[in-house]
Each structure stands twice: as C-alpha cells, then as structure tokens.
Amino acid sequence: MSDFDKITESPSLYDHLEGMEVSELLNFINDEDQKVALAVRESLPSISALVEAMVPRFLSGGRLFYIGAGTSGRLGILDASEIPPTYGMPHDRVIGLIAGGDRAIRKAVEHAEDDPEQAWKDLEAHSINDLDTLVGIAASGTTPYVIGGIRKARESGLLTAGITNNPGSPLARAAEIPIEIPVGPEFVTGSTRMKSGTSQKLALNMISTALMIRIGRVSGNKMVHMQLSNNKLIDRGTRYLVEHLGLSYEKAGEALTQFGSVQKALEHFKK
Template sequence: MSDYRKITETPSLHDNLETLGVEALLGKMNEEDRKVPEAVGRCIPAITQLVEAIEPRFLSGGRLFYIGAGTSGRLGILDASEIPPTYGMPHDRVIGLIAGGDAAIRKAVEHAEDNTAQAWKDLQAHGIGPMDTLVGIAASGTTPYVLGGIRKAREEGLLTAGITNNPGSPLALAAEIPIEVEVGPEFVTGSTRMKSGTSQKLVLNMISTALMIRIGRVQGNRMVHMQLSNNKLIDRGTRYLVEALNLSYEEAGKALSRYGSVQKAIEALSQG
C-alpha cells in the first residue's frame, strides 16, 4: 500500500475560484462533472460481477445492505429507500445504514465514522447473515466505520463490495469486489460530495436497477410493480395498461383499481 495516494485529496485542477464569476464557476464545474460518466463506464466489469453475484443470493431471500458515512451513507440510504416505491419490494430487502444512525442523515454526528466496530453492530441489529450482501461506500476508501463492517462481513462469509474513488485504497483491498471509480481531483479540493458523490449515485443506481430488472420487477421497460401511492403514479400505471392491453384509459383505470398493481392487472386480463 506504499504507492496508495488519495486522489480525492489532491489539489483541484482549477484555482483562484473566488475571483471567478458565476457563469465561469458553473462552466468549470460542468467541465469536471462530464468526466464522471466515463469513469463509471470503466467500472462496468466490476459492477457486472457484483450484480451477477447478488442475483442468486437475492432470489434465495438474501438482502442487500449499504453502509457509509456522511454523503456516502446518505446516498446508500437514498438508493435503498427508493426500491419499495419504484419496484414494490418490501422495505427490508435493500437497507442503507449510515454512521451515527438516522440522526446523521440530516446532521453530521461527530466522530461517528471513526468507530471501526459500530457498522457490524448496526448490521447485527438487522440479523445479517451469510446470504446477505454488503456494499461499503467511501470516497476516500479509508473510513473506519465502512472498513470495519466490510472486513467483518467478509470474515463471516458475506459477499462484499466496496465503492471508492481512490484506487488501491484499504476499502478496495478489503472488499471481495472493489468498484474503484477514479474521477480525479474535486473542483473544490477534497469536496467529495461533488464528483465522487455523483459517481457513487450513478453506481448505486446501476446496481439496484440492474438487480431489480434481473429479478423480474420490470416488464419491457415499465415499472410494473411500483406502488400506486399518488395520482401521478396511478396515472402512469393506467397508461402502462392502455399500452400493454389496448384498453381505453377508463377501462385501464378500473382494472388498475381492481387488481392493485400493473403486473397483477396484466396477468389477470391476459389470461382472461
């Protein structure tokens, strides 16, 4: 690890930021942001390996856990929280945990990320077991909370992955499947909520979306298991049925109301 260096802490490629006008600042930020999708694209083989390894575990009842601190933890919680409404999965199948607990979602909890043992304690509260998968998220790749959780989980036989923005980091070495997204120095030196955070969001989207598609929660390109929790989603579901079954909008609305989900309505009316 002697050649390991934190790219995320190296000086920005842009200087004298306080002298720039707003349009120039935004243009230079955008210049840096355009590098992120390419960096994520280079990680597709590792992301593929992870999704393919999660799929059989998940279909056998295993769960997907994310752990992180600060921005990384919040992004994991965001991804996990969107799975039930988008794909109709129970809330306990994809779970995000953040150092410092739920209070840290809105307000930083001092030194919470420095506790190496706490992540495993948090995971044990959810009855974590060998069929589960643990993804640690840390731009630096050195966060003690994440490292402790990943190392213990791997010892216990869980599938582990690490999303980091520093290749060769301790997290990349500790996880079975390292996803090393090298986005380069941040626009504001060390501000990993920027490019690093954006890359983490993209990778998490790819992991969970690909997994949900693979396990049958999407038909064609439609979210046929989404929760019908507001008028916008009811309208979307109705339009899906119009397109899938050649119904009138009124007929589709009645079918959706009767069966409670797009998938159930399609199954029932296709058989009929």
C-alpha cells in the first residue's frame, strides 16, 4: 500500500466519454489543460532552486542529464535535442536518456522501466561525475528506472531533481530538489501523456531556457548562438544583425556568412 496519493491514477472528472460529441470532448480536454500552467506556477520555487544550483556547475563544465521512461523519457530527449540548434551548445552538454535505450523513443520496450539499476549503468556510459546534474522525470513518481538513477546519483554527489505529478512520491523523496506538479486527474483516467506530460514539458522548457540565458547564450531576447542550419534560421540571424547593427539586409547576410554566428558578428562590429 502506498503512503501517498496517486493523483495520476485517480478517476477522471468526466465519464461516458464514448457518448460525447467531438466538440464536447475537445472543450472538456481544453478545460483540463487550462489547469496545467497554474499547477506549474506553484512549483516555480523548486524550479528556480534547481536552476540556481545548476548554473555554477554547468559553467564549471558540468552537464545536465534527463532520465525517464515512456512519455517522460521522450520529453527529456526532446528538450535535450533542441539545445544545440537553439543555443549552439555541443550535443554532450544536455543529454536525455530513456529506459530501453533509443529504440524506446518510437516503440515501447517491455519492462525497461522496471530495472532500478539500469539508469546508473546508462549514465556511467557517459562518464557521469559530481559536477553533473540529473533530473528524473516520472508522472507517477514510482518508476524504478528513474528512482534508482536519482538515488545513486545523489549518493555520488550529483545535484538531483525529480519532476513528478504525485506529491510525496518515492521520486520526490529521493531527489534533492523535488519538483511536484499535481495537475489533478487526467481526462482519460491514468493517461499521463496528457496533463501530466504537458506540465513536464512546461517545466523542462523553463529549466533549460533559464539555464541557457543565465550562462550567456541569449543576448537581449535573441538566440545569438543558434545554429544556422536552414534558410529560416539564416534569415532570422540576418534580421537580428539588421536590427542591432543598422546594416542592410544584404550586408548583414554577408557578415553572418563570414563570421558563422550572430554573436561573433556582433562582437566584430562592436569592437
């Protein structure tokens, strides 16, 4: 018997869903979604504490790891994968790991989340050390893969945090910084890819974005270190230089090509 309330498994506030019109379903789902951001707001002190503690570690060469299973693992991988193109960081500074390995990104791997030892083995493959930060993500807060990784990481001197939608869960108790976001029952009972997953995505956005801003990867409100990997981003970078340096669009484009990033072009022209 668990000693905490499994909110994520509590019955939906709605019933007889199969008898509803599509418009009813969508309106009720939207009503529930509107509760998510308010629940995340309550967790801001914990998210802030994590970012504040992580910044000096990151600036000293530490990395940020996310671990999770299923939807939670995929959300961590999604957030990590967006850091290099958005902020020009190397791929090995923010890393997402999922129970079952990369094949679990697209297809569920049976029982992969049930091994409490596997996460640490996965982390050891990256030569994890005490400058690193580990964020475990589990809506239920009971996933053995995540809890096992967090416990071992904390014992090893890493900064640890746990994002969960069940306050008082084993994950919340295991992590140094629990980030508890009780969003209430899911529209479809137990379907934590819905409100719980949305809350996790919002929290991850905040963690990585605030971290990147604090370590200097944003100037003003611009992504000045973004990778210029397609025409849209090249155009965006060119317009940044037009705005900040007063160059013509053509000259700004030439400068961007010459220096390879918005930041390097800004630094050259502002000498």
